[in-house]
Amino acid sequence: MADTTVTHTGQALARPAGLQGVAADWSSDQRAFKNVSWGKAMMWIFLLSDTFVFGCFLLSYMTARMSTRVPWPNPSEVFSLHIGGSDIPLILIAIMTFVLISSSGTMAMAVNFGYRHDRRKTAILMLLTAALGATFVGMQAFEWTKLITEGVRPWGNPWGAAQFGSSFFMITGFHGTHVTFGVIFLIIVARKVWRGDYETGRRGFFTSRRGRYEHVEIMGLYWHFVDLVWVFIFAFFYLW
Amino acid sequence: MAEATANGLGQHTLHGAQAHDAAATGIAPAEVHQEHPIRLYLVVWVWLFILSACSYLVDYVGLQGYLRWSLILIFMMLKAGLIVAVFMHMAWERLALTYAIILPPILVLVFVAMMVFESDYTLLTRTLFFGAEP
Numbered sequence: 477m478a479d480t481t482v483t484h485t486g487q488a489l490a491r492p493a494g495l496q497g498v499a500a501d502w503s504s505d506q507r508a509f510k511n512v513s514w515g516k517a518m519m520w521i522f523l524l525s526d527t528f529v530f531g532c533f534l535l536s537y538m539t540a541r542m543s544t545r546v547p548w549p550n551p552s553e554v555f556s557l558h559i560g561g562s563d564i565p566l567i568l569i570a571i572m573t574f575v576l577i578s579s580s581g582t583m584a585m586a587v588n589f590g591y592r593h594d595r596r597k598t599a600i601l602m603l604l605t606a607a608l609g610a611t612f613v614g615m616q617a618f619e620w621t622k623l624i625t626e627g628v629r630p631w632g633n634p635w636g637a638a639q640f641g642s643s644f645f646m647i648t649g650f651h652g653t654h655v656t657f658g659v660i661f662l663i664i665v666a667r668k669v670w671r672g673d674y675e676t677g678r679r680g681f682f683t684s685r686r687g688r689y690e691h692v693e694i695m696g697l698y699w700h701f702v703d704l705v706w707v708f709i710f711a712f713f714y715l716w
Numbered sequence: 717m718a719e720a721t722a723n724g725l726g727q728h729t730l731h732g733a734q735a736h737d738a739a740a741t742g743i744a745p746a747e748v749h750q751e752h753p754i755r756l757y758l759v760v761w762v763w764l765f766i767l768s769a770c771s772y773l774v775d776y777v778g779l780q781g782y783l784r785w786s787l788i789l790i791f792m793m794l795k796a797g798l799i800v801a802v803f804m805h806m807a808w809e810r811l812a813l814t815y816a817i818i819l820p821p822i823l824v825l826v827f828v829a830m831m832v833f834e835s836d837y838t839l840l841t842r843t844l845f846f847g848a849e850p
Contacts, residue, residue, distance in 0.1 A: 501812035509813050520817050531824045542835035570772045581761035584803045591751050700803045711792035
């Protein structure tokens with residue numbers, strides 16, 4: 477009984493699909509996620525918990541915005557940039573969106589090349605993803621600096637409801653932190669790929685377990701999640 | 717062995733033989749890789765660009781009211797769906813995992829409804845006490 481996650485039936489049972497499959501997979505004291513490794517399942521469950529964190533931030537923002545008597549600052553004007561003699565609304569945010577989407581695209585391709593054992597392409601695409609992520613954080617730092625010099629604080633701003641600043645710094649700050657940690661881990665995994673750790677079975681410095689190319693996919697899940705959160709922030713905070 | 721036929725959904729899901737796992741436990745756990753043509757990712761990438769451009773245009777053109785809000789929500793859900801389904805490979809996972817991950821966030825909508833009532837009440841009391849806009 478050393479391995480409690482595997483049901484020993486001697487032979488593979490037929491697995492029903494659809495709703496019956498859901499019930500069958502979850503029931504009778506067996507492993508629920510049949511063809512997903514524990515690493516991937518745990519990353520998904522972590523992302524689920526992170527969804528609730530960002531969900532609560534967006535909810536508190538909604539509550540603040542709906543319950544204030546003071547008009548909300550118009551994000552279209554607040555985040556406009558003065559380029560070439562005219563104000564272009566939200567242009568920096570639009571560029572940040574495209575940068576993050578591009579990084580998601582390169583990450584998806586890195587996962588693909590990882591499973592093909594193409595170490596060079598995988599590592600290059602992951603480093604490109606990290607570079608785009610770092611660019612995103614850089615532009616966010618620029619945006620923060622601009623707003624702070626214009627007088628936005630967590631307790632007030634020149635244009636309207638005081639809760640604007642606290643919502644903005646809380647939501648984008650937490651998201652930016654996620655991107656930053658993503659960049660750090662992308663570089664770590666890219667180095668492992670480049671060195672061939674997943675071919676030679678070299679043990680990890682922290683877990684001292686052997687890795688495999690699935691780590692690239694799990695890293696990708698996190699990165700796509702960061703992009704996913706930005707989709708919601710872009711819609712609810714910047715466009716609404 | 718374990719040539720990933722276990723994944724009932726997977727025309728795209730190919731070769732997932734975790735040979736060392738199978739050797740260790742003596743039974744094939746049939747974990748599968750997610751491997752799809754690069755072309756698929758490029759197509760989704762292009763669509764994400766188009767949808768982002770559309771949602772940016774909503775603001776640029778200056779649509780207001782329910783048209784603006786519904787368009788924002790539609791583009792947001794399409795983008796989120798593409799990312800989760802294709803980039804995160806949720807479309808090819810078994811329903812047990814999909815439901816475990818997708819259903820709980822949907823229940824947040826109940827929380828949203830509760831906070832909408834709460835905010836309306838707060839706004840009402842503020843308006844009654846302080847008067848209308850300052």
